[in-house]
Amino acid sequence: MTARPQVAAHDSPGVVARRRTSAFWLHLALLPLALLFLAPLWIMAVFSTHPETAIFSPNPPLWFGGAFLENFRGLQADTNFIRTLFNSTAIATLYTVFSMLLTSMGGYAFAKFDFPGKNWLFGLILATLTIPAFVTIIPQFILVARDLKLSNTYWAVILPTLANTIGIFYMRQAFQTVPSDLLNAARIDGASEGRIFWQIALPIVRPALAALAILLFLASWNDYLWPLIVLTQKDSYTMPVALGTLVGLTRVSWGGIMVGTAIATIPFLALFLSLQRHFVAGIAGGAVKD
């Protein structure tokens, strides 16, 4: 929460009164809207703790109940939820680590070196940025499933998504803030290029890395379409794919689904919001150039 500057002491009483009125209207307009944005999350959390009979009763509950474990057991029986939880965690972690490594190395080279072909390569990456991911989904599927025979493996999910163009832009911008003199000083002292990258440049951009890591993890954790395509066996499903199979059914177990969606959401909600300030800076850093 940011400290807001107080009304300046030298302002006239009329100005202060006018400010108070507009502040009042501002809050009056924002408050219902804010509640509207929170309502689906609240309902998800509350419904996950009630049996289905309560969810579908004439007066749906608005406060927590005691059926969380019962709902969870139902969900586990339907989807082997613990297994999908493990799959999702492993895939998102591996993806985040590898993607950070690839994009920070690449971004570093684009930010801190001059080399033949640099502008041409960067132009190529830039040019593909506005191409919708949908265009590549069928060749990617053929490559992963048919040619590499990776269906139902973690790598099938991870490999194509590692080509993260936004990530390389983001890391390039982060490394541009690292002073070149510092790197040159290390070079004169005889440090290898790998060591300069790992021990000097990378620690300086740690805040940017942290924001990127959480965004990458979240993107992988919530991804639906691509895992749906390459994962066909129940035990290899990620959490969104498993939940998707439940939602698609005509006879839906809503208590179980609400538990699943709450588990998929609430830990990350807490993490994300505790790091909110970094995200505003982080997303802005990736989004708005110059």
Added chain:
Amino acid sequence: MTTSQPLSPAPRRARTGRWARTPKAPYLFILPYLLIFLTFWAWPIVSSFLMSFKDSRLGADAPYALSNWSRLTQDEFFRTALRNTLVILVIQVPLMLSLATVLAVALNSKLLRAAGWFRFAFFAPLVVGTVAYSAVFRLLFNTDFGVVNRALTGIGLPAVDWLNQSGPAMSVIILAMTWRWTGYNAIILLAGLQGISEDVYEAASIDGATPTQQFWKITLPLLRPTLLFCMVLSVIGTLQLFTEPALITNSGPGNATMTLGTYLYQQGFRSFNFGYASAIAYTVAAIAAVFSIIQLRLFGRET
């Protein structure tokens, strides 16, 4: 800039040759990313285009032809999917971006108390996965048990059969997308707002500009590059819309909420008609390109 000669390694003795003087480190740093980029992104972009000219049902060695593209021009389902996608796009993107702009300005206001809590509320949906919120929205808009209909009948309005009528089903999808993505755009716009210098506003207030005038004459013009960025991303995202129609409405009722995304999925991964699905994919890309050019022309003039 560009290398006029291929970067073939010169003989080891030629220490003064061009390749010997070229630093190797940057290439080693880029190589891993580049391999993935070329294999899983750049090549598939080309490959998908080539595939759109092949009738994949005839096998890998089918001759190149225009059959997929001519089929597209006559396909009634494709037309429905295209129309639905464009209707959602034209309503949802302006609705979301104007709401996000107003929110960003409000969240940036010095008059706002507990700004952290308000940000919490508007940014929270961003973390929810599409499957999770699709499930929640399907439950909220359930005809018999949904909270929305309970609220409507509670205040004396008629219940709406949200998911089984085409108009209401579309509006549920538009509402769901707006709920989820407004906060994301508001973050980006908020960051853009924070880049606008306080001095500009101070000078304007001294000259007697009202807050409304300041919004239209200062905030919006200076926010234009950021808005353009949000707009291009939202348009590309909406053109690929898949999860919401797949999970909230199951493309129904009938095909009333079928989008280019769900149609591509159906053709590519249910019927395994890769050539035809590639043609649909390239249509999405072409529309995205047209929209991007229009947006750059209209809104990107001096940026």
